[in-house]
Amino acid sequence: MPVDSGATPVASNRDNEKKARLYSLDALRGFDMFWIMGGGSIFHAISKVSGSPFWEAIDTQLEHPAWNGFHFYDLIFPLFLFMAGVSTPYSVGRELEKGKSRNQLLLRVIKRGLLLVLLGIIYNNGLQLQPVSQIRFCSVLGRIGLAYMFANIIYLYTKGRAQMIWFAGILVVYWLLLKFTAAPGFAPGDLTMEGNFASYIDRCIVPGKLYLGIHDPEGFTSTFPAISTALLGIITGNLLRNSPMLPVRKVGLMAIIGVMFIILAQLWNFDFPINKNLWTSSFVLQVGGISLLLLALFYYVIDIAGYQKWAFFFRVIGMNSILIYISGHFIDWHYTNDSIFKWLGQLIGDPINAIALSITLVFVKWLFLYFMYKKKAFLKV
Incomplete structure (x- = not known):
């Protein structure tokens, strides 16, 4: 198979695969973060300028649906969490092999999880002193931290089959919880924003304010099924790192399971709607299936076939994903972007300048990340 000059297919033998940091994982993480750091804004600008039904359809996919349903943009967050799980056998698993005790690693996992929760609170509210009632404690980083932490605890103290049971068990229990309960005054199984049991529990126990007043998309209760998203990543990471199966067969298995999950999600959707706000079990299967398909594609093209050069742009982003996520608070x-490229917008003129400045915004952020990459400066939590 053709290989880029200088590329090394890390999946060519099992020993290298166990030791190497997956290039494809960094690239896929960068692809994921690209949409958050401004990729979506480029397509929003194109849609607005063109007025084309095609670009308007793309634009719709880059926004979250109001409640039930699924758009491409709903994938960004759970895909990141899935990849955090994939990394676990390569990080925590490697430390176990070096002789670290489970209790030592447990402490590290808990510290990392709680630090992400703290960073999430700071990200939401800055460093301003506010009454507790005005602080939003739930956050994207907080959900990543808690889901990562509990999924890693399960990883530390269970084997592969038990991890699969945990994955499925959490989804079933969460479905039954929301199926047979509701907020006071609503019929059991009510899944509206006002009536669902998960949002009601959050209103009762979560301090401070919720993002939507009566509901928070990163609420405490809906973090439990997110543990399954991270667990699916861990199970996938185990497959990639530890299975004696040929790499191409791993790709095939991920693709088959990914398709099966998407089909199951559509069937479950009739009874338990796909809903990112509630992180429903059908949503976990939907995004899990797509995540598996994307990882299978990136893994095959980059780590097996060895086509790595095209993915360097994304890898630079992926290796400093948390830094670029929080960077807007200090940059x-x-x-x-205006200071550097305002002249370009003026030169091009309305309305195309909106597209050009959206592209240069991503470019400026990427140059910052490239500088950090060259300096080997990576923000790790």
Whole structure:
């Protein structure tokens, strides 16, 4: 098979695969973060300028649905969490092999999880002193931290089959919980924002304010099924790192399971709607299936076939994903972009300048990440 000059297919033998950091995983993480760091804005601008039904359809996919349903943009967060799980056998698993005790690693996992929760609170509210009632404690980083933490605890103290049971068991229990309960005054199984049991529990126990007043998409209760998203990543990471199966067969298995999950999600959707806000069990299967398909594709093209050069752009992003996520709190990217490229927008003129400046915004952020990459400066939590 053709290989890029200088590329090394890390999946060519099992020993290298066990030791190497997957290039494809960094690239896929970068692809995921690309949409958050401004990729979506490029397509929003194209849609607005063109007025084309095609670009409007793309634009719709880059926004979250109001409640039930699924758009491409709903994949961004769970795909990141899935990849955090895939990394576990390569990080925590490697430390176990080096002789670290489970209790030592447990402490590290808990510290990392709680630090992400703290960073999430800071990200939401800055460092301003506010009354507790005005602080939003739930966050994207907080959900990643808690789901990562509990999934890793399960990984530390169970084997592969038990991890699969945990994955499925959490989804079934969460479905039954929301199926046979509801907020006071609503019929059991009510899944509206006002009536569902998960949001009601959050209103009762979560301090501070919820993002939507009566509901928070990163609420405490809906974090439990997110543990299954991270667990699916861990199970996949185990397959990639530890299975004696040929790499191409691993790709096939991931693809088959991915398709099966998507089909099951559509069937479950009739009874338990696909809903990111509630992180429903059908949503977990939907995004899990797509995540498996994407990882299978990236793994085959990059790590097996060895086509790595095209993915360097994404890898630079993926290796500093948390840094670029929180960077907007200490760097005014729009001011920076305007300072460097305002002349370009003026030269091009309305309405195309909106597209050009959206592209340069991503470019400026990427140059910052490339500088950090060259300096080997990576923000790790």
